[in-house]
Amino acid sequence: xxxxxxxxxxxxxxxxxxxxxxxxxxxxxxxxxxxxxxxxxxxxxxxxxxxxxxxxxxxxxxxxxxxxxxxxxxxxxxxxxxxxxxxxxxxxxxxxxxxxxxxxxxxxxxxxxxxxx
Amino acid sequence: xxxxxxxxxxxxxxxxxxxxxxxxxxxxxxxxxxxxxxxxxxxxxxxxxxxxxxxxxxxxxxxxxxxxxxxxxxxxxxxxxxxxxxxxxxxxxxxxxxxxxxxxxxxxxxxxxxxx
Numbered sequence: 001x002x003x004x005x006x007x008x009x010x011x012x013x014x015x016x017x018x019x020x021x022x023x024x025x026x027x028x029x030x031x032x033x034x035x036x037x038x039x040x041x042x043x044x045x046x047x048x049x050x051x052x053x054x055x056x057x058x059x060x061x062x063x064x065x066x067x068x069x070x071x072x073x074x075x076x077x078x079x080x081x082x083x084x085x086x087x088x089x090x091x092x093x094x095x096x097x098x099x100x101x102x103x104x105x106x107x108x109x110x111x112x113x114x115x116x117x
Numbered sequence: 118x119x120x121x122x123x124x125x126x127x128x129x130x131x132x133x134x135x136x137x138x139x140x141x142x143x144x145x146x147x148x149x150x151x152x153x154x155x156x157x158x159x160x161x162x163x164x165x166x167x168x169x170x171x172x173x174x175x176x177x178x179x180x181x182x183x184x185x186x187x188x189x190x191x192x193x194x195x196x197x198x199x200x201x202x203x204x205x206x207x208x209x210x211x212x213x214x215x216x217x218x219x220x221x222x223x224x225x226x227x228x229x230x231x232x233x
Binding site: 059093108109 | 161
């Protein structure tokens with residue numbers, strides 16, 4: 001079946017612009033995660049959505065970062081007033097995870113490679 | 118806080134030889150442990166997990182990993198490496214009850230290079 005789909009695959013933008021990254025999770029997966037992968041910081045957790053619960057935003061690096069998940073499916077990660085240090089690969093993952101149980105693997109998309117000029 | 122260490126940035130091995138990628142973890146409580154592989158310009162691909170039960174876990178593509186609670190390790194192994202196993206490997210840990218929001222904490226990654 002279809003995996004996690006992310007778009008765009010690559011995004012180049014100028015410093016100070018806003019960007020939106022999209023994630024389509026695997027159908028039926030209730031949990032959705034955003035991670036950031038960069039050379040200096042490795043893989044970092046950003047935000048986690050579970051069903052209709054309030055998201056866990058504990059990994060967002062600044063208030064320029066926000067994310068939403070509409071209808072329990074598609075998610076959008078928005079970065080406002082981008083800075084050069086935001087350059088990274090942004091990975092989305094989903095899992096068939098029930099609240100309070102964390103034994104299911106996360107399935108990752110191929111990521112969006114973001115470059116800030 | 119939970120953390121994962123992969124002490125080797127790169128592992129070189131000849132095709133047909135055994136492959137081991139090391140991982141140690143630090144977490145309060147009983148962890149769930151995962152291995153992922155990443156090929157160039159691709160996302161992470163799940164290989165295997167340890168939740169409970171047998172310490173030796175078998176996963177995809179002939180990989181296995183052994184959970185050692187006393188040494189807090191979860192090393193990834195393959196008896197006979199293939200050139201196509203060349204990739205970036207990540208170990209990850211998660212708390213069982215979702216106390217940390219079910220997020221995965223990753224090691225820094227180990228690049229595996231299998232030479233013909």
